[in-house]
Amino acid sequence: METLEKRHIDYDRTAFGDDELLSIYTKLVRPRLIEERMLILLRQGKITKWFSGWGQEGVSVGSAYAMNRDEYILPMHRNLGVFTARDIPLRKLFAQFQGKLSGFTKGRDRSFHFGTQEYNLVGMISHLGPQLGIADGIALASVLKNEKKATLVFTGDGGASEGDFHESINVAAVWDLPVIFAVENNCWGLSTPSVEQFRCKQFIDKGIGYGVEAVQVNGNNILAVINTVRKITAEIRENPRPVLLELMTFRMRGHEEASGTKYYPEGLQDEWMKQDPIANYELFLKEQGLLTDELIKTISDSIKAEIVDEFEIAFQEDAVPVNMENELNDVYAPFNQVVISPETSSKTEKRFIDGIQDGLRQSMEKYPELVIMGQDIAEYGGAFKVTEGFVDLFGKGRVRNTPICESAIVGAGLGLSIAGMKAIVEMQFADFVTCGFNQIVNNLAKLHWRWGEKADVVVRMPTGAGSAAGPFHSQSNEAWFFHTPGLKIVYPSSVEDAKGLLNAAIEDPNPVLFFEHKNLYRSLKEDLSDDYFTVEIGKARTVREGDDMTIITYGMGVHWSKEILDEHPEINAELIDLRTLLPLDTEAIYKAVRKTGKVIVLHEDCMTGGIGGELVALINENCFNDLDAPVKRIASIDTPVPFDADLEIQFLPKGRFETALVELARY
Numbered sequence: 001m002e003t004l005e006k007r008h009i010d011y012d013r014t015a016f017g018d019d020e021l022l023s024i025y026t027k028l029v030r031p032r033l034i035e036e037r038m039l040i041l042l043r044q045g046k047i048t049k050w051f052s053g054w055g056q057e058g059v060s061v062g063s064a065y066a067m068n069r070d071e072y073i074l075p076m077h078r079n080l081g082v083f084t085a086r087d088i089p090l091r092k093l094f095a096q097f098q099g100k101l102s103g104f105t106k107g108r109d110r111s112f113h114f115g116t117q118e119y120n121l122v123g124m125i126s127h128l129g130p131q132l133g134i135a136d137g138i139a140l141a142s143v144l145k146n147e148k149k150a151t152l153v154f155t156g157d158g159g160a161s162e163g164d165f166h167e168s169i170n171v172a173a174v175w176d177l178p179v180i181f182a183v184e185n186n187c188w189g190l191s192t193p194s195v196e197q198f199r200c201k202q203f204i205d206k207g208i209g210y211g212v213e214a215v216q217v218n219g220n221n222i223l224a225v226i227n228t229v230r231k232i233t234a235e236i237r238e239n240p241r242p243v244l245l246e247l248m249t250f251r252m253r254g255h256e257e258a259s260g261t262k263y264y265p266e267g268l269q270d271e272w273m274k275q276d277p278i279a280n281y282e283l284f285l286k287e288q289g290l291l292t293d294e295l296i297k298t299i300s301d302s303i304k305a306e307i308v309d310e311f312e313i314a315f316q317e318d319a320v321p322v323n324m325e326n327e328l329n330d331v332y333a334p335f336n337q338v339v340i341s342p343e344t345s346s347k348t349e350k351r352f353i354d355g356i357q358d359g360l361r362q363s364m365e366k367y368p369e370l371v372i373m374g375q376d377i378a379e380y381g382g383a384f385k386v387t388e389g390f391v392d393l394f395g396k397g398r399v400r401n402t403p404i405c406e407s408a409i410v411g412a413g414l415g416l417s418i419a420g421m422k423a424i425v426e427m428q429f430a431d432f433v434t435c436g437f438n439q440i441v442n443n444l445a446k447l448h449w450r451w452g453e454k455a456d457v458v459v460r461m462p463t464g465a466g467s468a469a470g471p472f473h474s475q476s477n478e479a480w481f482f483h484t485p486g487l488k489i490v491y492p493s494s495v496e497d498a499k500g501l502l503n504a505a506i507e508d509p510n511p512v513l514f515f516e517h518k519n520l521y522r523s524l525k526e527d528l529s530d531d532y533f534t535v536e537i538g539k540a541r542t543v544r545e546g547d548d549m550t551i552i553t554y555g556m557g558v559h560w561s562k563e564i565l566d567e568h569p570e571i572n573a574e575l576i577d578l579r580t581l582l583p584l585d586t587e588a589i590y591k592a593v594r595k596t597g598k599v600i601v602l603h604e605d606c607m608t609g610g611i612g613g614e615l616v617a618l619i620n621e622n623c624f625n626d627l628d629a630p631v632k633r634i635a636s637i638d639t640p641v642p643f644d645a646d647l648e649i650q651f652l653p654k655g656r657f658e659t660a661l662v663e664l665a666r667y
């Protein structure tokens with residue numbers, strides 16, 4: 001531990017009694033002593049890399065200390081002090097570092113990449129910025145529940161260059177969310193200095209652009225950090241709003257040990273050494289007559305002994321058992337869907353869009369904790385008017401217009417879920433999900449498998465071509481997500497399924513992408529149960545029975561198939577609507593294939609890398625001996641979706657499907 005001859009930080013102890021000052025000291029040295037030990041273990045090859053918070057402990061410990069214990073903190077990679085300040089037992093923390101079962105992620109994720117409801121902490125994913133949107137959702141939940149709680153989310157000065165920072169602080173500003181955006185400004189992002197990260201003289205200058213209050217504090221002054229965070233939290237709990245808090249500090253060690261610190265200019269580390277948060281605080285406490293060299297040694301020896309013992313316990317723990325079933329079982333949050341039938345036989349003829357609206361409305365009634373978010377969805381009713389009238393029914397708190405910030409809003413959906421609520425995010429068009437892609441595939445999809453927390457979010461995706469809307473309002477993009485374990489993908493083609501599967505998706509605690517074909521919204525009509533009901537997720541539907549061949553499809557493909565089969569009464573085909581793409585109903589697929597021995601797989605999405613490829617592979621692997629003909633795969637051509645109506649007809653697979661159907665019938 002460094003010592004200083006002269007103190008370089010001024011402290012204001014007005015708000016602190018002697019005992020508290022000392023107790024803060026023990027909390028402050030703890031992460032430093034852990035890192036000292038970790039450095040030894042690293043050199044001995046007993047521990048893998050982590051990201052050091054050496055020199056930044058004032059930020060982590062001070063912030064965590066100042067927050068109430070039941071308020072969420074979303075730490076980053078240098079915030080060991082947050083975890084220790086929340087008193088996570090060291091053996092559990094070290095088991096996490098060592099990938100042991102008694103850690104937080106069953107060996108599936110590393111060091112600080114975990115969350116824990118028990119300690120109200122939500123750890124990061126490597127992508128840095130996505131943390132920020134989650135904080136918005138947690139804070140929104142606290143506002144909607146009138147809990148008067150603050151949320152604190154960290155970001156580095158470098159990570160704050162990501163779009164997520166802009167989106168999240170903007171959403172928090174517009175929605176008056178009680179979030180502290182704590183920018184841990186250690187002046188560097190790996191080897192890149194702040195001047196290459198942003199042009200403002202100081203980070204807080206960004207606050208005015210977002211219309212939020214911005215405060216700067218010396219992050220190495222633990223008492224100043226505590227005072228500042230206490231003051232802000234006291235204010236925003238009562239009068240919710242975001243605050244941008246810039247905590248000035250410096251990283252003394254490398255980004256991680258192996259990358260070194262050679263890029264720091266000569267003398268810079270020596271200058272910052274004088275600002276060490278612990279050495280300065282020690283001097284201050286000595287001046288106050290509260291600390292002596294003996295007491296420092298006593299405290300340090302006792303913490304060090306604890307660290308050695310607790311590391312030993314973590315080392316002694318058996319390696320995590322390697323069991324494939326365990327890995328696969330944890331991909332989804334456990335949920336046994338009990339299908340709910342309509343209470344009465346009352347039915348009304350409704351359009352596809354009405355089925356969706358019915359489901360949404362009845363789910364909003366059933367789940368008071370359910371919130372819908374999307375662009376223009378409030379008074380305007382959404383681009384397709386699905387939520388028309390919802391503000392009057394459920395209020396603006398639960399039917400929320402969002403800024404054009406897909407990433408922050410999907411993140412906010414996850415935050416709502418973490419805080420015990422349910423979320424639906426409406427993409428205005430499925431095409432725009434690209435802007436929220438990271439949150440979906442990296443946060444929502446992996447969360448349960450990583451640390452056992454559910455991601456109770458439905459993303460509604462108005463999808464598909466056929467209305468001459470061009471390449472950015474027509475795409476089929478289900479295959480982008482099909483490849484990501486942890487997501488469910490639901491794609492109804494009937495009015496009944498639209499309502500029943502949407503209700504089921506909302507009920508399911510797992511993240512569901514719910515595809516709604518825009519061309520079906522107003523063209524398809526069916527008698528629909530008026531009551532609330534659900535349809536089983538993961539179950540395909542036999543639309544028509546037949547013996548000549550099997551058509552496996554979903555979405556618009558079901559309607560094209562019906563239409564063309566009606567024109568070819570000589571072909572007696574079994575028609576399977578997958579309805580759920582993830583998880584796939586493989587049993588239904590194999591059964592239908594075995595029944596006829598001839599198969600066409602049809603989808604609107606492009607051919608290459610489409611879901612059809614996976615279906616054909618599965619059929620080949622599992623039903624080869626039952627096949628009487630090569631499996632046909634019909635899809636859109638491998639181009640973006642064209643605007644011109646004739647070009648679009650050529651792009652779409654309907655015409656090629658008819659030819660293939662007739663050919664296969666003759667085979």
Ligand SMILES: Cc1ncc(C[n+]2csc(CCOP(=O)(O)OP(=O)(O)O)c2C)c(N)n1
Nearest residue numbers: 078126127128156157158159186188189190
């Ligand atoms: C999206 C993304 N891009 C790049 C990286 C690689 N990376 C990890 S940390 C880091 C620097 C982060 O700097 P800053 O946010 O200032 O935090 P610091 O490490 O300085 O605490 C980079 C470039 C990443 N993890 N995620």
